[in-house]
Amino acid sequence: MQSSFPLFPQAASSIASEVDLLYFFILAVASFFAVLVSVAVVFFAIKFRRRHADEIGHDIHGSIALELIWSIIPFVLAMVMFFWGADLYFRIARPPADAMDVYVVGKQWMWKVQHPEGVREINELHVPLGRPVRITLGSEDVLHDFYIPAFRVKMDAVPGKLTTLWFTATKTGSYHVFCAEYCGTQHSGMIGQVIVMEPHDYEAWLAGGRSTGTAVQNGEKLFTQLACITCHKTDTSGRGPVLTGVFGSTVQLMDGRQVIVDENYLRESVMNPQAKIVLGYQPIMPTFQGTVSEENLLQLIAYIKTLKATTPESPEGGQ
């Protein structure tokens, strides 16, 4: 059990103990040098204290050997920390392919969560134990940061783009979610809970949730309502590119560049359509800035991701 005044955070994700291990390694190295130098200066200050008013120190100017030793040893230790930390960071930054998706949007001052199955929550995020969860993060206004200390992960929610973070929860229970990037008046009130449940409890929770259609279904509805379908047809007769099978592909732009179609490119193409025009099309699409909320955008993206050449209407979204 966690005491009511803990000195060390709970570790409830697959990465948490790895982060803690690196923390303890650096703590050990840092403590060693802090103690070494502190003891040395205090010891010298006492042992070599001035005995009479005219006394001066010994005539010592330096030592190349010592300079090399105390440059190289810290350098090597710093490089160990760098490589260890970089390796860990890459694992924190790259979600596994089989991760389940959750969409989170930050706005002043709340977290809005959508599960692909359609269940929505505010300031709460229910996840199953032991399954990798990939959060696609957006912001409706200013910078926020989705931070779960018990999982040792955080990521900024940046207006104008989508970011991701992922984790695999390893302990059931509920854990703090904090907004870690200052966002105005109620910044410290922008907190919530991650609730980690046994998988069968999670399924039961999902089934009992107030679903308003899956993210994909909602996205499909929006696709019609917003008249995207008028130009983005399933054959090449439309004025806009065909979106079937587009996700994950590489497209050629008018200015000669190539771009991989990912969440951020889709987002930009809706909000700021003139930024990257696909070769062979006119820059005629209007911006949907102000028309489409970040949440709707995530639903549209969820829908577009399902538009595969073979099964254009897979029912449950995802990959």
Add this chain to the structure above:
Amino acid sequence: MNHDIKAGSYLDAPHGIASWLLTKDHKRIALLYLISITVFFIIGGIFAAGIRTELMTPEGDLFTADMYNKVFTLHGVVMIFFFLIPSIPATLGNFLVPIMCGAKDLAFPRINLLSWYLYVAGASLTIGAVALGGVDTGWTFYTPYSSMASNTNVTLAALGVFIAGFSSILTGFNFIVTIHRMRAPGLTWFRMPLFLWAHYATSLVMILGTPVVAITILLVGAERALGFAIFDPRVGGDPVLFQHLFWFYSHPAVYIMILPAMGVISELVAAVSRKQIFGYSFVAYSSLAIAIIGFLVWGHHMFVSSQSIYAGLVFSIITMIVAVPSAVKTFNWTATMYKGSITWDSPTYWVLGFMGLFLIGGLTGLFLGTMGLDVHLHDTYFVVAHFHYIMVGGGVMGFLGGVHFWWPKMTGRIYPETAGKIAAVLVFVGFNLTFFPQFVVGYLGMPRRYHAYPEEFQILNVLSTGGAAVLGAGYLLILAYLVASFFKPRNAPANPWGATGLEWDIPSPPTTFNFEHDPVVTEDAYDYVGRARKAREN
């Protein structure tokens, strides 16, 4: 003893307020700066007291949320831009750089005075922003909050910071020219006191970095006032671009605060040990290395900002490399004390205090430069503790150590030794009690800039607030006995510490033009052995 004022101390002549406000004497300008930055330190300290009092309880009960946000913003803005950045360079640097060079003044005395007026103008605008209701963006002015969301006086405060930036640029420019052109005959680069090396390196950062933040802050103002689309994502701007531009200056700005403190400590370690500094050229070059490499690490503030993970790799490795010259300095100071003749006068207390706090500050930087760990630590109290250990533990301890060491030279007065020692101990203990618990609460996950927080963080926050009270008492004690010393006779000897250096060969306080005869330097810095030999021969 050389305290007769036949040649006229710089404090006495000429007389009158106008003679001070229009002075071109670097020593008087140093005192003008000393008084102004002390005022801002007190203002910033009052804001700090407000923060710590609020955080004694988990609920936000002392201030409203908006008020708290303004309080921590102003604490940061005032302390960084109007106290820490000018602290050592504009006071001790202004006073000592020309004297250590053996010169009558800085290269451009009028520009030096202009820089003080720019500082006062910038600071006044920012205080004006406070009077009109405050600013709530955090000292980092992150967009798009600062450019589109905040409805406080961001533009005015930003303009204040912009103008004060020019004061910093002009000071850096003046030091660089002075050190290049006005060194006394015989004062070669490698005979210079390390204080000059440190100020040279600091000046490079000031003139190369400050223009970038000035323009960045101006762009925020332009976006607010004129609707420029630089950072606003709704019209294709990039909020993360602001962070790149801001940290390109603001990370090196930390070196503007710490490099001069390192210069002070190099002087103090040699003087209290009466010994040649160990590895002089390594300490000198490490200042330049820190200044140069320090320009290439800004992205370590942005590991979770959506910056490319490959860019993050580069910033992380360079960050780890910049730790090495700091380690080299620390080891050389330690080795300097070996077989020294170490006094236990008050400057030694500041040296030991600086070493202890700077060690912790520097070493905790390793945690944050390590990418995988920074993901957890970023924007928590761990970061708050770390930068306070560097900027206050290192920077302010260095500043206070320097003020205590050169106070007799600057004012001609002696302060009570015992009070000086008690103050140093209070500051050291109070500082650790304030900020060490913040490492713990930071690793627990408490984010910074939180007005209210979950209950389990309370004990550590109460400890921190208790420490802040001790720290505040230490600072007030210093203020009291230094101000009181002005009411005592001017009886400081020319060289109270028995130290080497051109400043100790002239009267305390110095005459207006510093030197009666232009000095010629014939020995290395800190040549205690040579000086003792000469004394025996005479």
